[in-house]
Amino acid sequence: MIVYVLPGVGIYGGIKVGFRFVDALRALRIPAVVATPGGAAPRWFSSSAPVVAQESLLPALSGADTVLFSLPHDHERLRATGARMMFHCQGTDPLIDPVISDSAVTVLTCWEQARRYVHEKTGRASLDVGISVGDAFFGRYGSRVSGSITYMSRRGRTDVMAQMSLPAGTSVRAVDGEPECSVAEIMSATDVFVAVAENEWFGLPALEAMAAGCIVVSVPTVGGGFLRDGDNCIVVEPSLLGSRIQELLESPALGARLRRSGVVTAQAHRSSVQRDLLRHLLASQQLVFGP
Amino acid sequence: MNLTAIIPSVGLEPLLRQCLSCLAVSAERAGVASVRAIVVDNASLLPYDLHRLGSDLSVEIVRFDRPRSFAQACNQGAARVAGGDVLFLNNDVLLNPRALTDVLSARDELGADITGARLVYPDGTIQHCGVLFDGGERGPYHVWHRQSSDLVARGHRRFQSVTGAFLLMENALFTRLGGFDERYPFAYEDVDFCLRAGGLGAVIACAQGVDSLHFQGSSRTERAYALERVSRELFFARWRGRFTIDGTEDDPV
Numbered sequence: 123m124i125v126y127v128l129p130g131v132g133i134y135g136g137i138k139v140g141f142r143f144v145d146a147l148r149a150l151r152i153p154a155v156v157a158t159p160g161g162a163a164p165r166w167f168s169s170s171a172p173v174v175a176q177e178s179l180l181p182a183l184s185g186a187d188t189v190l191f192s193l194p195h196d197h198e199r200l201r202a203t204g205a206r207m208m209f210h211c212q213g214t215d216p217l218i219d220p221v222i223s224d225s226a227v228t229v230l231t232c233w234e235q236a237r238r239y240v241h242e243k244t245g246r247a248s249l250d251v252g253i254s255v256g257d258a259f260f261g262r263y264g265s266r267v268s269g270s271i272t273y274m275s276r277r278g279r280t281d282v283m284a285q286m287s288l289p290a291g292t293s294v295r296a297v298d299g300e301p302e303c304s305v306a307e308i309m310s311a312t313d314v315f316v317a318v319a320e321n322e323w324f325g326l327p328a329l330e331a332m333a334a335g336c337i338v339v340s341v342p343t344v345g346g347g348f349l350r351d352g353d354n355c356i357v358v359e360p361s362l363l364g365s366r367i368q369e370l371l372e373s374p375a376l377g378a379r380l381r382r383s384g385v386v387t388a389q390a391h392r393s394s395v396q397r398d399l400l401r402h403l404l405a406s407q408q409l410v411f412g413p
Numbered sequence: 414m415n416l417t418a419i420i421p422s423v424g425l426e427p428l429l430r431q432c433l434s435c436l437a438v439s440a441e442r443a444g445v446a447s448v449r450a451i452v453v454d455n456a457s458l459l460p461y462d463l464h465r466l467g468s469d470l471s472v473e474i475v476r477f478d479r480p481r482s483f484a485q486a487c488n489q490g491a492a493r494v495a496g497g498d499v500l501f502l503n504n505d506v507l508l509n510p511r512a513l514t515d516v517l518s519a520r521d522e523l524g525a526d527i528t529g530a531r532l533v534y535p536d537g538t539i540q541h542c543g544v545l546f547d548g549g550e551r552g553p554y555h556v557w558h559r560q561s562s563d564l565v566a567r568g569h570r571r572f573q574s575v576t577g578a579f580l581l582m583e584n585a586l587f588t589r590l591g592g593f594d595e596r597y598p599f600a601y602e603d604v605d606f607c608l609r610a611g612g613l614g615a616v617i618a619c620a621q622g623v624d625s626l627h628f629q630g631s632s633r634t635e636r637a638y639a640l641e642r643v644s645r646e647l648f649f650a651r652w653r654g655r656f657t658i659d660g661t662e663d664d665p666v
Binding site for chain 2: 123124141148149151153154155160161162163164165167168169170171172173174301303
């Protein structure tokens with residue numbers, strides 16, 4: 123079996139990225155399943171991946187099986203299963219160092235900064251398997267409320283938004299705990315998405331916002347290589363967020379250009395693009411499952 | 414290909430004869446080398462008789478004098494299958510002559526372990542072309558149900574579940590999963606089966622190329638509806654929060 127082990131099904135990007143990866147594999151005839159505690163399935167985004175209970179599945183694994191995981195804490199207990207291990211690297215916290223240093227573990231990375239991190243720390247080459255934005259975010263280019271701003275409070279400092287001085291008529295909405303379809307709906311009616319989390323590794327919400335046609339204003343992130351200041355978004359220090367947003371709202375031409383460029387950036391992360399990448403990796407046997 | 418069709422049936426003998434006839438034509442068109450049918454007579458008032466059925470197929474009748482659940486009837490029929498492929502087929506499904514060809518094409522194209530078929534009502538609207546799951550009270554539902562089949566895309570497609578009215582798989586997979594769960598009195602045993610198969614990594618797909626007729630409900634009684642409610646409760650007790658959501662409540666019911 124090919125099993126992606128996840129620690130839960132709460133609203134965390136890593137959970138969604140894991141399920142999306144399994145969906146992509148299954149679309150390519152790789153019969154992967156997801157294992158969660160108690161066999162719980164997520165209810166906040168769309169997927170068709172089968173879910174099984176870790177408690178019953180993990181003891182039955184053997185060397186003929188493959189386990190994928192993204193939480194470094196799972197490393198030791200999964201090693202005990204005897205299954206072949208693949209680490210789906212979704213962050214570059216030093217906690218992952220023992221995992222990526224383990225030669226028995228194949229390392230898959232989702233973005234360039236993670237690939238560099240693995241190489242710098244271990245000298246190993248990881249396999250870039252990409253990352254994708256849900257289809258729900260694309261093609262929603264209808265009417266937007268001018269001057270409306272959305273941000274994800276869970277992912278960053280709410281005080282940054284509270285302290286910001288914004289022009290009159292600007293409306294700010296925090297998104298937290300919403301299912302993906304609602305987030306897509308909100309983003310599609312919003313002018314500007316502000317990414318306020320300074321320690322974001324990749325920043326999938328900013329990419330989702332681009333897909334939904336928002337203008338993205340982001341604080342600098344660790345791994346968000348897709349954020350190009352002045353090209354497809356505005357990248358700015360937190361202390362300058364308010365003034366840059368004000369400038370943006372006063373310049374419709376700049377906003378329109380960033381919005382268009384953002385959509386193009388997001389298109390490169392469609393699920394079909396990731397599937398094409400995985401198809402190539404499988405066909406060229408760079409990505410191999412099984413013993 | 415060595416195919417055994419399991420057809421649970423109660424009464425409706427003329428319909429059963431037509432079902433067998435359509436199966437024979439569809440199997441021949443698909444080039445199925447060996448096909449036989451096991452008719453599970455689920456306590457028909459007048460027991461079926463091979464002579465009266467008069468099928469071109471090799472037919473075996475398994476007779477129950479007291480009615481069993483759909484799951485029990487199917488499992489008893491499948492217990493007589495030694496290998497090859499097994500097709501669970503309702504007696505009120507009349508296969509399109511190209512149905513099996515289409516299903517085998519979908520199986521090959523999508524690498525499916527379990528394959529279903531597109532079924533329509535006599536008015537040409539969709540009875541089944543795959544099962545989606547929403548996160549609300551509806552749970553599993555037939556996608557595009559009652560929409561005109563002409564308006565629904567024809568590409569073969571993967572699903573988490575397909576209907577038990579037409580369910581093709583290798584007998585080994587059915588055996589490995591212990592068959593349908595007989596605790597379901599009526600309905601949802603097929604969805605339960607598909608979800609369990611998915612947990613083993615099985616790929617499930619539905620062929621969409623041609624329409625076969627399904628007179629669903631022609632023999633449904635009040636009792637059947639009551640049993641279906643019991644099955645639904647059992648299904649949700651077991652699976653609520655444990656299937657992924659790939660449909661929406663906005664889809665047509």
